[in-house]
Amino acid sequence: ERSNLAGVRHILLVLSGKGGVGKSTISTELALSLRHSGKKVGILDVDLCGPSIPRMFRMQDSDVHQCDSGWVPVFVDQDKSISLMSIGFLLEKPDDAVVWRGPKKNALIKQFVADVAWGDLDFLIVDTPPGTSDEHISTVEALRPYKPLGAILVTTPQAVAVGDVRRELTFCKKTGLRVLGIVENMSGFICPHCSECTNIFSKGGGEELAKYAGVPFLGCVPLDPQLSQSLEEGRDFIQEFPKSSAFSALAQITQQILDGTSQRSS
Amino acid sequence: QVALLDIDICGPSIPKMMGLEGEQVHQSGSGWSPVYVEENLGVMSVGFLLSSPDDAVIWRGPKKNGLIKQFLRDVDWGEIDYLVVDTPPGTSDEHLSVVQYLSAAHIDGAVIITTPQEVSLQDVRKEINFCHKVKLPIIGVVENMSGFICPKCKNESQIFPPTTGGAEKMCENLNVSLLGKVPLDPQIGKSCDKGQSFLSEAPESPATSSYRNIIQRIQEYCDQRHFQEEKII
Numbered sequence: 080e081r082s083n084l085a086g087v088r089h090i091l092l093v094l095s096g097k098g099g100v101g102k103s104t105i106s107t108e109l110a111l112s113l114r115h116s117g118k119k120v121g122i123l124d125v126d127l128c129g130p131s132i133p134r135m136f137r138m139q140d141s142d143v144h145q146c147d148s149g150w151v152p153v154f155v156d157q158d159k160s161i162s163l164m165s166i167g168f169l170l171e172k173p174d175d176a177v178v179w180r181g182p183k184k185n186a187l188i189k190q191f192v193a194d195v196a197w198g199d200l201d202f203l204i205v206d207t208p209p210g211t212s213d214e215h216i217s218t219v220e221a222l223r224p225y226k227p228l229g230a231i232l233v234t235t236p237q238a239v240a241v242g243d244v245r246r247e248l249t250f251c252k253k254t255g256l257r258v259l260g261i262v263e264n265m266s267g268f269i270c271p272h273c274s275e276c277t278n279i280f281s282k283g284g285g286e287e288l289a290k291y292a293g294v295p296f297l298g299c300v301p302l303d304p305q306l307s308q309s310l311e312e313g314r315d316f317i318q319e320f321p322k323s324s325a326f327s328a329l330a331q332i333t334q335q336i337l338d339g340t341s342q343r344s345s
Numbered sequence: 346q347v348a349l350l351d352i353d354i355c356g357p358s359i360p361k362m363m364g365l366e367g368e369q370v371h372q373s374g375s376g377w378s379p380v381y382v383e384e385n386l387g388v389m390s391v392g393f394l395l396s397s398p399d400d401a402v403i404w405r406g407p408k409k410n411g412l413i414k415q416f417l418r419d420v421d422w423g424e425i426d427y428l429v430v431d432t433p434p435g436t437s438d439e440h441l442s443v444v445q446y447l448s449a450a451h452i453d454g455a456v457i458i459t460t461p462q463e464v465s466l467q468d469v470r471k472e473i474n475f476c477h478k479v480k481l482p483i484i485g486v487v488e489n490m491s492g493f494i495c496p497k498c499k500n501e502s503q504i505f506p507p508t509t510g511g512a513e514k515m516c517e518n519l520n521v522s523l524l525g526k527v528p529l530d531p532q533i534g535k536s537c538d539k540g541q542s543f544l545s546e547a548p549e550s551p552a553t554s555s556y557r558n559i560i561q562r563i564q565e566y567c568d569q570r571h572f573q574e575e576k577i578i
Contacts (some may be wrong), residue, residue, distance in 0.1 A: 096356050098434035099362050099460070113359045128435035129468035157572050166435030176471040178478060209434055210355035211403045228454040238538040242398060249401035273498035281538060311463050311508040 086199035090227040096243030098209035101264040103131035108204040111317040112333035124165035128209035133167040137313025149194035177299035181213035191220035211250040229257035235265045241284040260295035268302040300328040351390035353433040360392035363372035364540025376421040406438035436475040454482035460490045461507035485522035493529040525559040
């Protein structure tokens with residue numbers, strides 16, 4: 080019997096040691112960018128306590144249906160180029176808290192990895208919660224047979240965030256997960272009124288960490304109110320704001336991922 | 346006399362923020378000694394038990410719970426006025442365990458932190474529900490990263506836009522107190538990175554007065570609760 084991940088060409092995890100640095104944002108924008116490059120993308124949201132993905136695509140009211148091979152992912156639009164799975168779709172009410180200990184979380188993650196009928200995808204992006212615990216251990220274990228492409232680590236520039244992401248790098252090393260690179264998010268803010276750049280969360284920590292750890296540095300994404308607004312409203316930032324400050328950074332990150340995959344196949 | 350307990354086992358940030366990186370925990374007859382920032386501020390974190398900043402704590406729930414229990418049982422805090430517990434994001438093992446283990450000690454309540462945008466509020470509503478579920482009183486909500494004033498032109502930008510009314514609307518809807526809003530100030534991150542007190546380094550910052558007002562409201566809440574408890578006794 081064909082596994083539900085057999086049609087998925089590349090599996091990519093988005094990790095961080097730290098909460099609030101923008102993993103779900105980067106996962107979302109990466110998916111949108113890849114779609115604009117003509118790829119079919121799925122996002123598996125394994126943040127069970129704080130599932131952000133449904134809202135970022137304005138799909139928070141969607142339900143999940145079953146089919147013969149398992150759960151049908153939620154399609155974002157008619158051409159089915161982006162599909163999603165998240166515990167957010169399984170909650171009766173959006174404010175319901177998922178107050179589960181590790182073992183129950185692990186069981187659902189195993190199901191999410193095995194039982195979603197993704198069909199054929201170019202990329203499956205796995206969005207994770209912060210940390211190095213149950214969700215991460217279970218996700219990596221469940222995905223191991225499918226040989227993930229690797230992990231993108233997201234940090235903000237300041238040392239306190241980088242300090243946690245260093246530990247996430249160790250997690251990757253210990254679990255044999257290849258690090259595709261580090262993204263330094265919320266890196267600088269350009270005032271829309273006067274264009275002055277302020278490093279609200281400092282600058283450079285992500286790039287330094289990449290150098291120190293010998294992993295690729297994928298780029299700096301600045302703080303961009305148009306990006307935040309797009310995410311709030313579940314809009315396609317990549318389509319709507321190509322002149323925006325965050326756009327080129329996100330496009331470059333996507334290009335590096337695509338370059339990486341073409342190198343791998345050749 | 347204040348104790349700060351960091352139960353973020355995977356991402357312990359407190360040692361760095363307090364300028365205590367590299368410190369170790371000492372054992373004595375009476376248990377583990379907290380690491381003191383000042384005479385009246387003691388800190389405990391898994392960060393002090395790790396030998397390198399690259400060390401990852403890759404533990405499942407039960408092992409994390411075990412350490413939290415030890416932190417609460419074996420640390421010799423002495424007589425303290427306030428025990429502040431910093432938690433990781435989520436509504437899972439750490440949160441359930443700390444509430445369970447402290448149940449006999451009567452937790453005054455929880456301060457819940459959010460940023461203004463809906464993506465954050467969405468998760469915070471779940472955290473509020475968690476508190477109701479486990480009967481943890483809510484002291485109130487703090488809206489962090491609430492607006493940024495450009496140092497050059499002094500215009501305000503909402504970097505994390507409150508598209509659904511921010512913490513203010515949420516608190517109204519859920520009948521919890523909004524303790525205050527803290528604006529973005531680049532000095533906050535800098536001070537934390539250097540392990541120095543932002544309140545001392547930037548006394549004139551609008552963020553400092555926000556913090557101080559919030560802290561005052563928390564102290565008033567705790568004093569009132571204490572007073573009410575004494576009345577019952």
